[in-house]
Amino acid sequence: MIEMKQVQKHFGSLHVLKGVDLHVRPGEVVVIIGPSGSGKSTLLRTINYLEPIEKGEIWVDGTPVHQHKDLRQVRSKVGMVFQQFNLFPHLNALQNVVLAPTLVLKKSREEADEKGRALLTKVGLEQKAEAYPGQLSGGQQQRVAIARALAMDPKIMLFDEATSALDPELVGEVLAVMRQLASDGMTMVVVTHEMGFAREAADRVVFMDEGVIMEEGAPDDIFSNPQNPRTKQFLRRVLEK
């Protein structure tokens, strides 16, 4: 579903991705963990080419993203959820959800509305369809953002630290929606600091540091028996808390 080969990227003189290979199968949930500045968010953002790359190849559902081909079409099939939610503040929850389906997929208003309300129900916010983002809590905003991405019927969902900007008591409601999605069989790539989520929901955990994948494997192996010393060190630090 996603095939990345030797992906390289610089920010100025900073070498953020030093040749990353990543393969994601349909229906797989891949969780990327690692210290800040390790390049994990950048890697995620190259999948829908929000971040251009300099070298390497990225294939998404058979389309060569690195050749800038059919980018809009790829993006319409890849849902993305951001740390800062990025809901459109001038539109209410339902309008946020139906905007892209009506503009990009050319769905009728009625069809988009019906699906939009169903998705808001799925994320537990059917009562908030007419509320504006400014009237919602962070957790509610993020759930609307997930519904907005799902409204495009994506084949892949990308989560870029989706719970990092939330108050601790609101993290659970967003993770619950993500767990539900994972068990529905959605192909997901998740960058997160939530080790509990990685352990339970991931099919595969990828540990990144200094722009490379240091280690990857089944969550049980990574968490109980890490091989790479950097992975051991990182996990010791985050799991101590």
Add this chain to the structure above:
Amino acid sequence: MFDWGAPIRNLDLLMQGLVVTLQVATLSFVFAFALGLVGALARRSHFWPLRFVATVYVEVIRNTPVLLQIFVIFFGLPSVGIRFDAVTAGIIALSVNSGAYLTEIIRAGIQSISRGQIEAAIALGLTPAQIFGRVVFPQALRNIYPPVVNQFIMVLLGSSLLSAIAVPDLTGNALVVNSRTYRTVEVFTFVTLVYAGLTLTASGLLNLLGRLLFPRATAR
């Protein structure tokens, strides 16, 4: 000593002027806004000649007197064969002048929209035109609404300068009434109050419209 009947007796002429003032100001503002939108997009263009032209336009207009801009268009352009009647020349001058200020206002509005908003729209697969029209511009307009209203008031008041090229607006007709009656204090005091009433009404109505267009709930 004062004869306040002087402006009242010439009310029909002054009111005709008022109508011209409103027409000229409204038309100029609409054209100025369109110019400002084009100017703002040009100033943000990736194509440097466009950026250059827009920057020159803004700097020339903002660093020269409006009255001279009006004179150039009305008295200067005929010498190269471009001739307008006074009202048309006045509307062009005001549009071009206010358009430069609106270019900067609208540009600031566009810049105020966070990168995250644009990324979210890109990630959903929207086209650049859709991103601008449905995500960036509506939010930008909300942010710049107060200075835009202020710009309309500036055009409304600035239109009085067009009396210098004999446009029969409120000020132009006040000059006529003044030269007929020699009641300078009365006529100009009256006309000043009409302008004040006009701008206060206009800004009141536009602020009301702003509250309808941009409900508090839609704030970031």
